[in-house]
Amino acid sequence: MADEIELPDEVTLLWGLRETVRRGRKPSLTVADITRAAVEVADAEGLAAVSMARVAAQLGNSTMALYRYVKSKDELLLLMSDAALDGPPNLPDGQDWRTGLTLWAQGLLKMLRRHPWTAQIPISGPPVGPNNLWWFDRALRALGDTGLDEEDKVGVVMGLLTFVHGELRLSTELSKGYVENPEAFSRQYGMALTQVVDAQRFPALSKVIAAGIFEGEVRYDEEVEGEFGLGLFLDGVAAFIERRTERQGY
Structure with a gap:
């Protein structure tokens, strides 16, 4: 013992x-x-x-x-x-890992957005509270049939937590910024960039400006941007799982 x-x-x-x-x-x-x-x-x-x-x-x-x-x-x-966290969503047995982690991340973001101040609380260590560990457990469970070892599962979930908290802070602060100063998100932003961005110093950004990406209002749609970012992260997880399982002979 x-x-x-x-x-x-x-x-x-x-x-x-x-x-x-x-x-x-x-x-x-x-x-x-x-x-x-x-x-x-x-x-x-x-x-x-x-x-x-x-x-x-x-x-x-x-x-x-x-x-x-x-x-x-x-x-x-x-x-x-x-x-600030209620119970995590129920992830039924047999559900594929990507669906499970998608529901998990969307549920966590939705819950934290009810309490946007959570984005301002310093994170001083790994999760230890009962509610945080409950969510942590459910995310690990979603990876149960992936063939990943336990250390890799923890790495994936910690990476997803990093994404969720980054998305929470970004969406919270940009939404607040738009309410306080909508002019900063208007087409004036794009017009200002055309005046100060030099193509030699900022070649990639100059191509974006030339493509007209910032000609209209620049608003942050938390639903659209969140889904896009989450999809990219999970694409990376899928590739990681494939490499790991091929190496292990699954």
């Missing part, structure tokens, strides 16, 4: 294994209460509005009361990043 190790603080926090500091009156809050209130503040006012004091006010408690359960704002953000 493997020796037990002391669990990191973030694990005990996210999995409800940490003992609450008990001082004074009987505690009237839970970590779930605090997390839920923080998510409500972020959804309504943005991540910048989230602070221990603001969340305490949302709950009608003192700021110090929160510190019985959550040691810092960093811990609060960790809880929020896990709470």
Whole structure:
């Protein structure tokens, strides 16, 4: 039997294994209460509005009361990043890996877009929270019949997570930018580029401009661009699986 190790603080926090500091009156809050209130503040006012004091006010408690359960704002953000995820989509047995990963990625993007502030939370390590690990498990499961070894499966899923989080941030910030300054996305963008882009210094970009790609409004369609990017990523995964399975004699 493997020796037990002391669990990191973030694990005990996210999995409800940490003992609450008990001082004074009987505690009237839970970590779930605090997390839920923080998510409500972020959804309504943005991540910048989230602070221990603001969340305490949302709950009608003192700021110090929160510190019985959550040691810092960093811990609060960790809880929020896990709470933003509901359960992953059900991927039936026998479903091909590409369909499974497509549903998985689309479902994750849709869920995270309900809480766009998640794109602003720093990612300081691999997934450890119960909801994040639930999604991680389902993506690994989708690769079950590919012939990939376990290390390769993890690599594919981590690459897909990188795509999803990049797409989330790009779509969130570009959509916000369009609302705040639509002129930056108008045909003036293309006209400005024709004035400043030199064909010798930027030969490839000059061809794009000459082809008229930026003559109209430059809007970012998150659905279209997301599907295109996801398709390219999965094409690469398909080629990777083919190389791996040929090498292994499948």
